Amino acid sequence: xxxxxxIAGKRFLSPYIHGQFTKPNSDHFxxxxxxxxxxxxxxxxxxxxSQVEEALASAKESSLEWQASPKYRRDRLLALxxxxxxxxxxxAQIESLQTGKPLSDALYEMxxxxxxxxxxxxxxxxxxxxxxxxxxxHTYTTREALGTVALITSFNYxxxxxxxxxxxxxxxxxxxxxxxxxxxxxxxxxxxxLASDILPAGVLNVLPGGVQVSQALIDRTDKTSFTGSTLVGxxxxxxxxxxxxPLTLECGGKNAVIVCKDSxxxxxxxxxxxxxxxxxxxxxxxxxxxxxxxxxxxxxxxxLTKVVKDNWKxxxxxxxxxxxxxxxxxxxxxxxxxxxxxxxxEPTVVGEINSVTATNGYFVPPTIYTQxxxxxxIASEEIFGPVLCILKPFKDLNEAIERVNKSPYGLAxxxxxxxxxxxxxxxxxxxxxxxxxxxxxxMPPSLPFGGRNMSGIGKDLxxxxxxxxxxxxxxxxxxx
Numbered sequence: 001x002x003x004x005x006x007i008a009g010k011r012f013l014s015p016y017i018h019g020q021f022t023k024p025n026s027d028h029f030x031x032x033x034x035x036x037x038x039x040x041x042x043x044x045x046x047x048x049x050s051q052v053e054e055a056l057a058s059a060k061e062s063s064l065e066w067q068a069s070p071k072y073r074r075d076r077l078l079a080l081x082x083x084x085x086x087x088x089x090x091x092a093q094i095e096s097l098q099t100g101k102p103l104s105d106a107l108y109e110m111x112x113x114x115x116x117x118x119x120x121x122x123x124x125x126x127x128x129x130x131x132x133x134x135x136x137x138h139t140y141t142t143r144e145a146l147g148t149v150a151l152i153t154s155f156n157y158x159x160x161x162x163x164x165x166x167x168x169x170x171x172x173x174x175x176x177x178x179x180x181x182x183x184x185x186x187x188x189x190x191x192x193x194l195a196s197d198i199l200p201a202g203v204l205n206v207l208p209g210g211v212q213v214s215q216a217l218i219d220r221t222d223k224t225s226f227t228g229s230t231l232v233g234x235x236x237x238x239x240x241x242x243x244x245x246p247l248t249l250e251c252g253g254k255n256a257v258i259v260c261k262d263s264x265x266x267x268x269x270x271x272x273x274x275x276x277x278x279x280x281x282x283x284x285x286x287x288x289x290x291x292x293x294x295x296x297x298x299x300x301x302x303x304l305t306k307v308v309k310d311n312w313k314x315x316x317x318x319x320x321x322x323x324x325x326x327x328x329x330x331x332x333x334x335x336x337x338x339x340x341x342x343x344x345x346e347p348t349v350v351g352e353i354n355s356v357t358a359t360n361g362y363f364v365p366p367t368i369y370t371q372x373x374x375x376x377x378i379a380s381e382e383i384f385g386p387v388l389c390i391l392k393p394f395k396d397l398n399e400a401i402e403r404v405n406k407s408p409y410g411l412a413x414x415x416x417x418x419x420x421x422x423x424x425x426x427x428x429x430x431x432x433x434x435x436x437x438x439x440x441x442x443m444p445p446s447l448p449f450g451g452r453n454m455s456g457i458g459k460d461l462x463x464x465x466x467x468x469x470x471x472x473x474x475x476x477x478x479x480x
Contacts, residue, residue, distance in 0.1 A: 013185070014045040015208060016192040018058040019201030022051060030182055030208070035100035035328040036316065036361040044185055046209035052216045055205040059148040059175035062202030067145050067173040070125035077121035077170060079198045084191065085114045091190060095159055098186045100361065101279060102315040102325040112445075113163035116461075119445040120167035123466055127172060138477040143470040145173030146246065150217035152226040152236075153188070155181035155330045156282040156384075162188050164460045165225045165248075167445070170203065172469040177221065178206045179214055181228075183330050215239060223469065226250070227284070230382070230409075230454050248458030248468055250450055252382040253411030256289035256404040257440070258426060260397065261296050263416035267438065269304040272388075273324075275414070275440040277312055277366045280326050281386035282334070284455075285412040285434070285441055289379055291400045294393035301370055301390060308366050316361075328362040329385060335362040338385030341378055342367055374403055382409070397422055405431045411451035414440050433459075 014024045024045035032041045047055075066073065084091065092106035099106075131140035149169050153161040162178055169176045180188040185208040192206045207213050218224050218239050225248040226236055233251040240247050257275070259268050275287035292300045315325035329335045342364070364385055372379045372389040379389045394400040404413060414436040415426040427435045433451040436442065443449050448462030458468050 012043045012045065013189055013208070015047045015051050015055070016189055016204075016206040017051060017055045018061075018205070019196055021189075021193075022054070025050065028209075032098060032183070032186065033331065034097055034361075035330055038360050038362075041097055042186065044189075044208045046182075047207040047213045049212075049216065052207065052213060052220075055177050055207055056148065056220055058202035058205060059177060060202075062200050063145075063147060063175050065200060066170075066175055066203050070127070070173075073171060073173065074121045074124035076198055077117050077124065077167065080195050081114050081117035081121065083194050083198060084110065084117070087194060088114065091159065091187060091194075094190050095187045098184045099155070099158065099327065099330065100315075101327040104325070105279065105327075109157060109160045113159055116163045116167045116445040120171040120466070123168070123463070124171045127466065127470060129472070134476070136478065138479070140475055142473050142475065143172070143467075144473055146469060146471055147174060147222035148177065149174045149223040149225065149469060150177050150179060150214075150221040152179045152214055152217070152224060152228070153181060154227045154284075155184045156279060156284075158184040159187035159191060161227050162191065164445075164449075164465075165227075166204070168461075168465040169225070169469045170199075172466050174222075174469055175203050176205070177217055178204070179217055180206065180208060182208070182210050218245065219243075221245070223247070225458075225460070225468075227460075230456075233456060246468070248450070248460065248465075249456040250284065250458075250460055251411075251454065251456040252384075252409060253284050253286075253451060253455050254289060254380065254382055254407045254409045255285055255287055255412045255414075255432070256291060256407065257287055257414040257416065258394075258397070258400045258404065259290060259292045259296070259300060260415065260417035260419065260422055261293040262418045262422075263296075264418065264438070265296065265300060265303055268416040269300065269307050271414075271416075271438075271440045273304065273308050273312065273366075276388040277308070277326050277386045278441075280329055280364065281338075281366075282330065282384055283441070286384075287414070287440065288383065288387065288389060289404075289407075290388065290390050291394050291403060292390060293400075294395055297390075297393040301368075304390075305368065308368065312366050314363050314365070326363075326366065326386060329364055331362065334384065335364065338364050338383055338387065341381075341383050341385070341387060344377075374406065380407065397425065401426060401429050405429075408454045409451065410453040411455035412436070412441075 026048040028046040088110040095106040129141035151165040223246040230251040233249040413432040448459035448464040450459035
């Protein structure tokens, strides 16, 4: 095992401030539980109010140095990407330990974080403004760092989401304070330790804790970028309104795909199963609604059911690296929430399949409902678990698109068709931040990601995220 398993072999962890782990000065701590077997893994002390102040002061102290040289920022981000790549297996083990997800999934995510860091490193010296002639004046714009930004992440993809936010934030010249989800702070703390001799002290601080820590950061930083539930996103927006603090909110979804009669059904069922059940359905983009053309409806259900029953197995050992494994839900609260929906199921349920009874973990098997009404709770409320609804079949594409758009959410969607006209029509009319055609859940760092309506505001990834982590200033000169 490397020195970072788990994070320098420590039994107790504490906030990471100004380049080092601090001494605990809080009476509040959390015993982290491995959701595969409910075993205690490590104890993490939450951040005290005085430590929040230390982190804010640390970031402010480092701000001018970090903003001064774009080339230096580029080199530091590239060095961090290389360091993470060297330790990606150990980091994946840490991610697997705290989330319960299969090691193969965690390794894939580590690769994505490395790619994200390298991608945004290339932008460090390319934050250009513009100039134009206006009467007799010299006018131009510049892009400036916002200052200190709060990055509040979710439990489902702890380090991936940190990387999505951290890379553009640092590239734009900001110092960052990461507030990981209470259940999953390990990989963010491990990343900070990896960066201890790469990033200047104060450029990256990691503060474990709960609502109080988040609120303190929202109140005191220059921007908040959040990934999590819509309800929490609404609370953050209300709190930030007092200072009109800039926000990026990537919230919930009730994502739908359309399967047309001319689609490649074998490809569609594979991609839909992956989109619905990977990460135990704990994915803001997870497919939860499927609209199938009435001509192929029965065949689609037969093929999908067979694929899931034959291929999707519970990952009792999270270190198993085979494909098509699903891990447990993150904790008891999420387990009980998802089971409540399943226990109230209608007789049309196709799964529970591959049910796991020989483990103490929070496993919920893939579950498929058929003939679901659009207004049913399971078809309209975000469940955040491995529950897939096959809605009543549609007669034509226009009907399907209208039904997809009735959801108050608008994060992600997809269509499976070999008709280019139908693909473009659906892509143009579906009200979602991302529309995939004959694929699902592919998100390169070069393209913006984010939803609309109740799914949030703003974008992670892409050049758009750099714009959101910087401020455009207009300068006009009249010098005679």
